[in-house]
Amino acid sequence: MKCLPTILRNFGGFNPSEIHVATDSQVVLSWLISGTIASKNLFAQNRLKDIQQMSVELEATLSLHPSFRYIPTAENPADLITRGTTLERFKTCFQFWCYGPGWLNGGTTPWATQDLPCLNKRSQGIARASWNAAILHGEEPPTVLLLKTFTSFNKLLRVLSLVLKFINRLCRLEVDSEKLAAVLLMRTMQRQVYAEELDFLLDPSGQSVLGLVRDLDLFINDEGLIRSGGRIGRSLHFSREVKHPILFAKSHPITKLIIMDVHARCQDLGIASTLAELRRCGYWVPKDRQAVKTILTSCALCRRYNARQVLPSNVDNLPVLDWKFPSSIREWISPVTFGLGKVVRR
Structure with a gap:
């Protein structure tokens, strides 16, 4: 996505009418189509925001909106190197590495139409449609x-x-x-x-x-x-x-x-x-x-x-008690004689 503006500027006299971005990850495709990410991964959230921002810039500068598609892993040339391969297998797949799957050279691109269980009904329809950009900028998404x-x-x-x-x-x-x-x-x-x-x-x-x-x-x-x-x-x-x-x-x-x-x-x-x-x-x-x-x-x-932090109140320590009572208090609490009827208690 980052290199798209540079590539389009360097193609002199070439005015593309559509841009298709394909991925072999159904989960990522669902994030791209819905515009929301069901993950707390901060890196993934930031990358999704970058892609959305680049899509807006492409539409503003070149009047082109990228359509996000699904491509099977077996037909993704990027996986040929990233997943590891031998030199002999790379030589046999050299044409595939340079030009991609054979159906890319046709007039119309038959994008994958198999089941996409990781996408909801609406996202599946968008991913399979040949007029992806029209759906994304038709009646509902602008709303x-x-x-x-x-x-x-x-x-x-x-x-x-x-x-x-x-x-x-x-x-x-x-x-x-x-x-x-x-x-x-x-x-x-x-x-x-x-x-x-x-x-x-x-x-x-x-x-x-x-x-x-x-x-x-x-x-x-x-x-x-x-x-x-x-x-x-x-x-x-x-x-x-x-x-x-x-x-x-x-x-x-x-x-x-x-x-x-x-x-x-x-x-x-x-x-x-x-x-x-x-x-x-x-x-x-x-x-x-x-x-x-x-x-x-x-x-x-x-x-x-x-976010306010509740601080505990500052409670002073209790004073040290002196158990030595003065003489006046000792006299006040001296034994008292009182009578209840004929019974005298002390």
């Missing part, structure tokens, strides 16, 4: 990139409601723009993350029931949102939003904004209070405690408060 620029859910809601209000005025529609903005945001999030569950709920005929649909008793309401049936559906003490909460994704930017908004609403009281307020507002997040705990680590106020 995610737009959401990441906001740090407040209320601010995002206001901006989107103003845009919808302008559209409603042009079309002469009488619609609650703020409510419509919230519904559109949640619907977009569910389409991006729960596409398989949404397809099943729209047309369940001939399909086996998905685990998430069965466990949470999911259904689609009149607004097109996926809600959970829950175990308190017949309760008379809760509102409809609490009995049938909206399903949210654990690691989506909208979920993070909503959790931070709920956390600020309950005065930064911690995980338990944030969870209670989140459920009272009618939001259901799978593994919600883990999601809230992860997101609250970015709260500046909580970090500042939790």
Whole structure:
């Protein structure tokens, strides 16, 4: 990735239309496509940030966005040297070392289409698609990139409601723009993350029931949102939003904004209070405690408060007692004679 700008500048008169970056590691490919890394390894996190930054620079300077692909280990020429080989085998594979697999010289590149178990459904579709760059910069990913620029859910809601209000005025529609903005945001999030569950709920005929649909008793309401049936559906003490909460994704930017908004609403009281307020507002997040705990680590106020070191108070030592009482005290505590009726006690 670092040498791409230099290579492209040195190719005079050559204007590439696509850039494909292939790796034989499915785990790394899932990190590159999703933009998130499921590892605490600081080196891997920094390398992913470098690749994302270089991708942005390539797009800004050359209007090219790299597409990340999967290549089997047997067809990766880089492994020929890094995994070790003999001189005789290297001589026989010299053409492969210089020019790569034979299908690279064709007009269209048949990238690998085998099973990629380390990737989710959406990432598998992106990795297999011939129009990878179009998917990455199509309808859904720009929405995610737009959401990441906001740090407040209320601010995002206001901006989107103003845009919808302008559209409603042009079309002469009488619609609650703020409510419509919230519904559109949640619907977009569910389409991006729960596409398989949404397809099943729209047309369940001939399909086996998905685990998430069965466990949470999911259904689609009149607004097109996926809600959970829950175990308190017949309760008379809760509102409809609490009995049938909206399903949210654990690691989506909208979920993070909503959790931070709920956390600020309950005065930064911690995980338990944030969870209670989140459920009272009618939001259901799978593994919600883990999601809230992860997101609250970015709260500046909580970090500042939790970082305070509680120092023990300086307690002075007790004074040394002198057991030699003065004569006046000895006289005061001398034996006293008192009587109770006819009984005299000393």
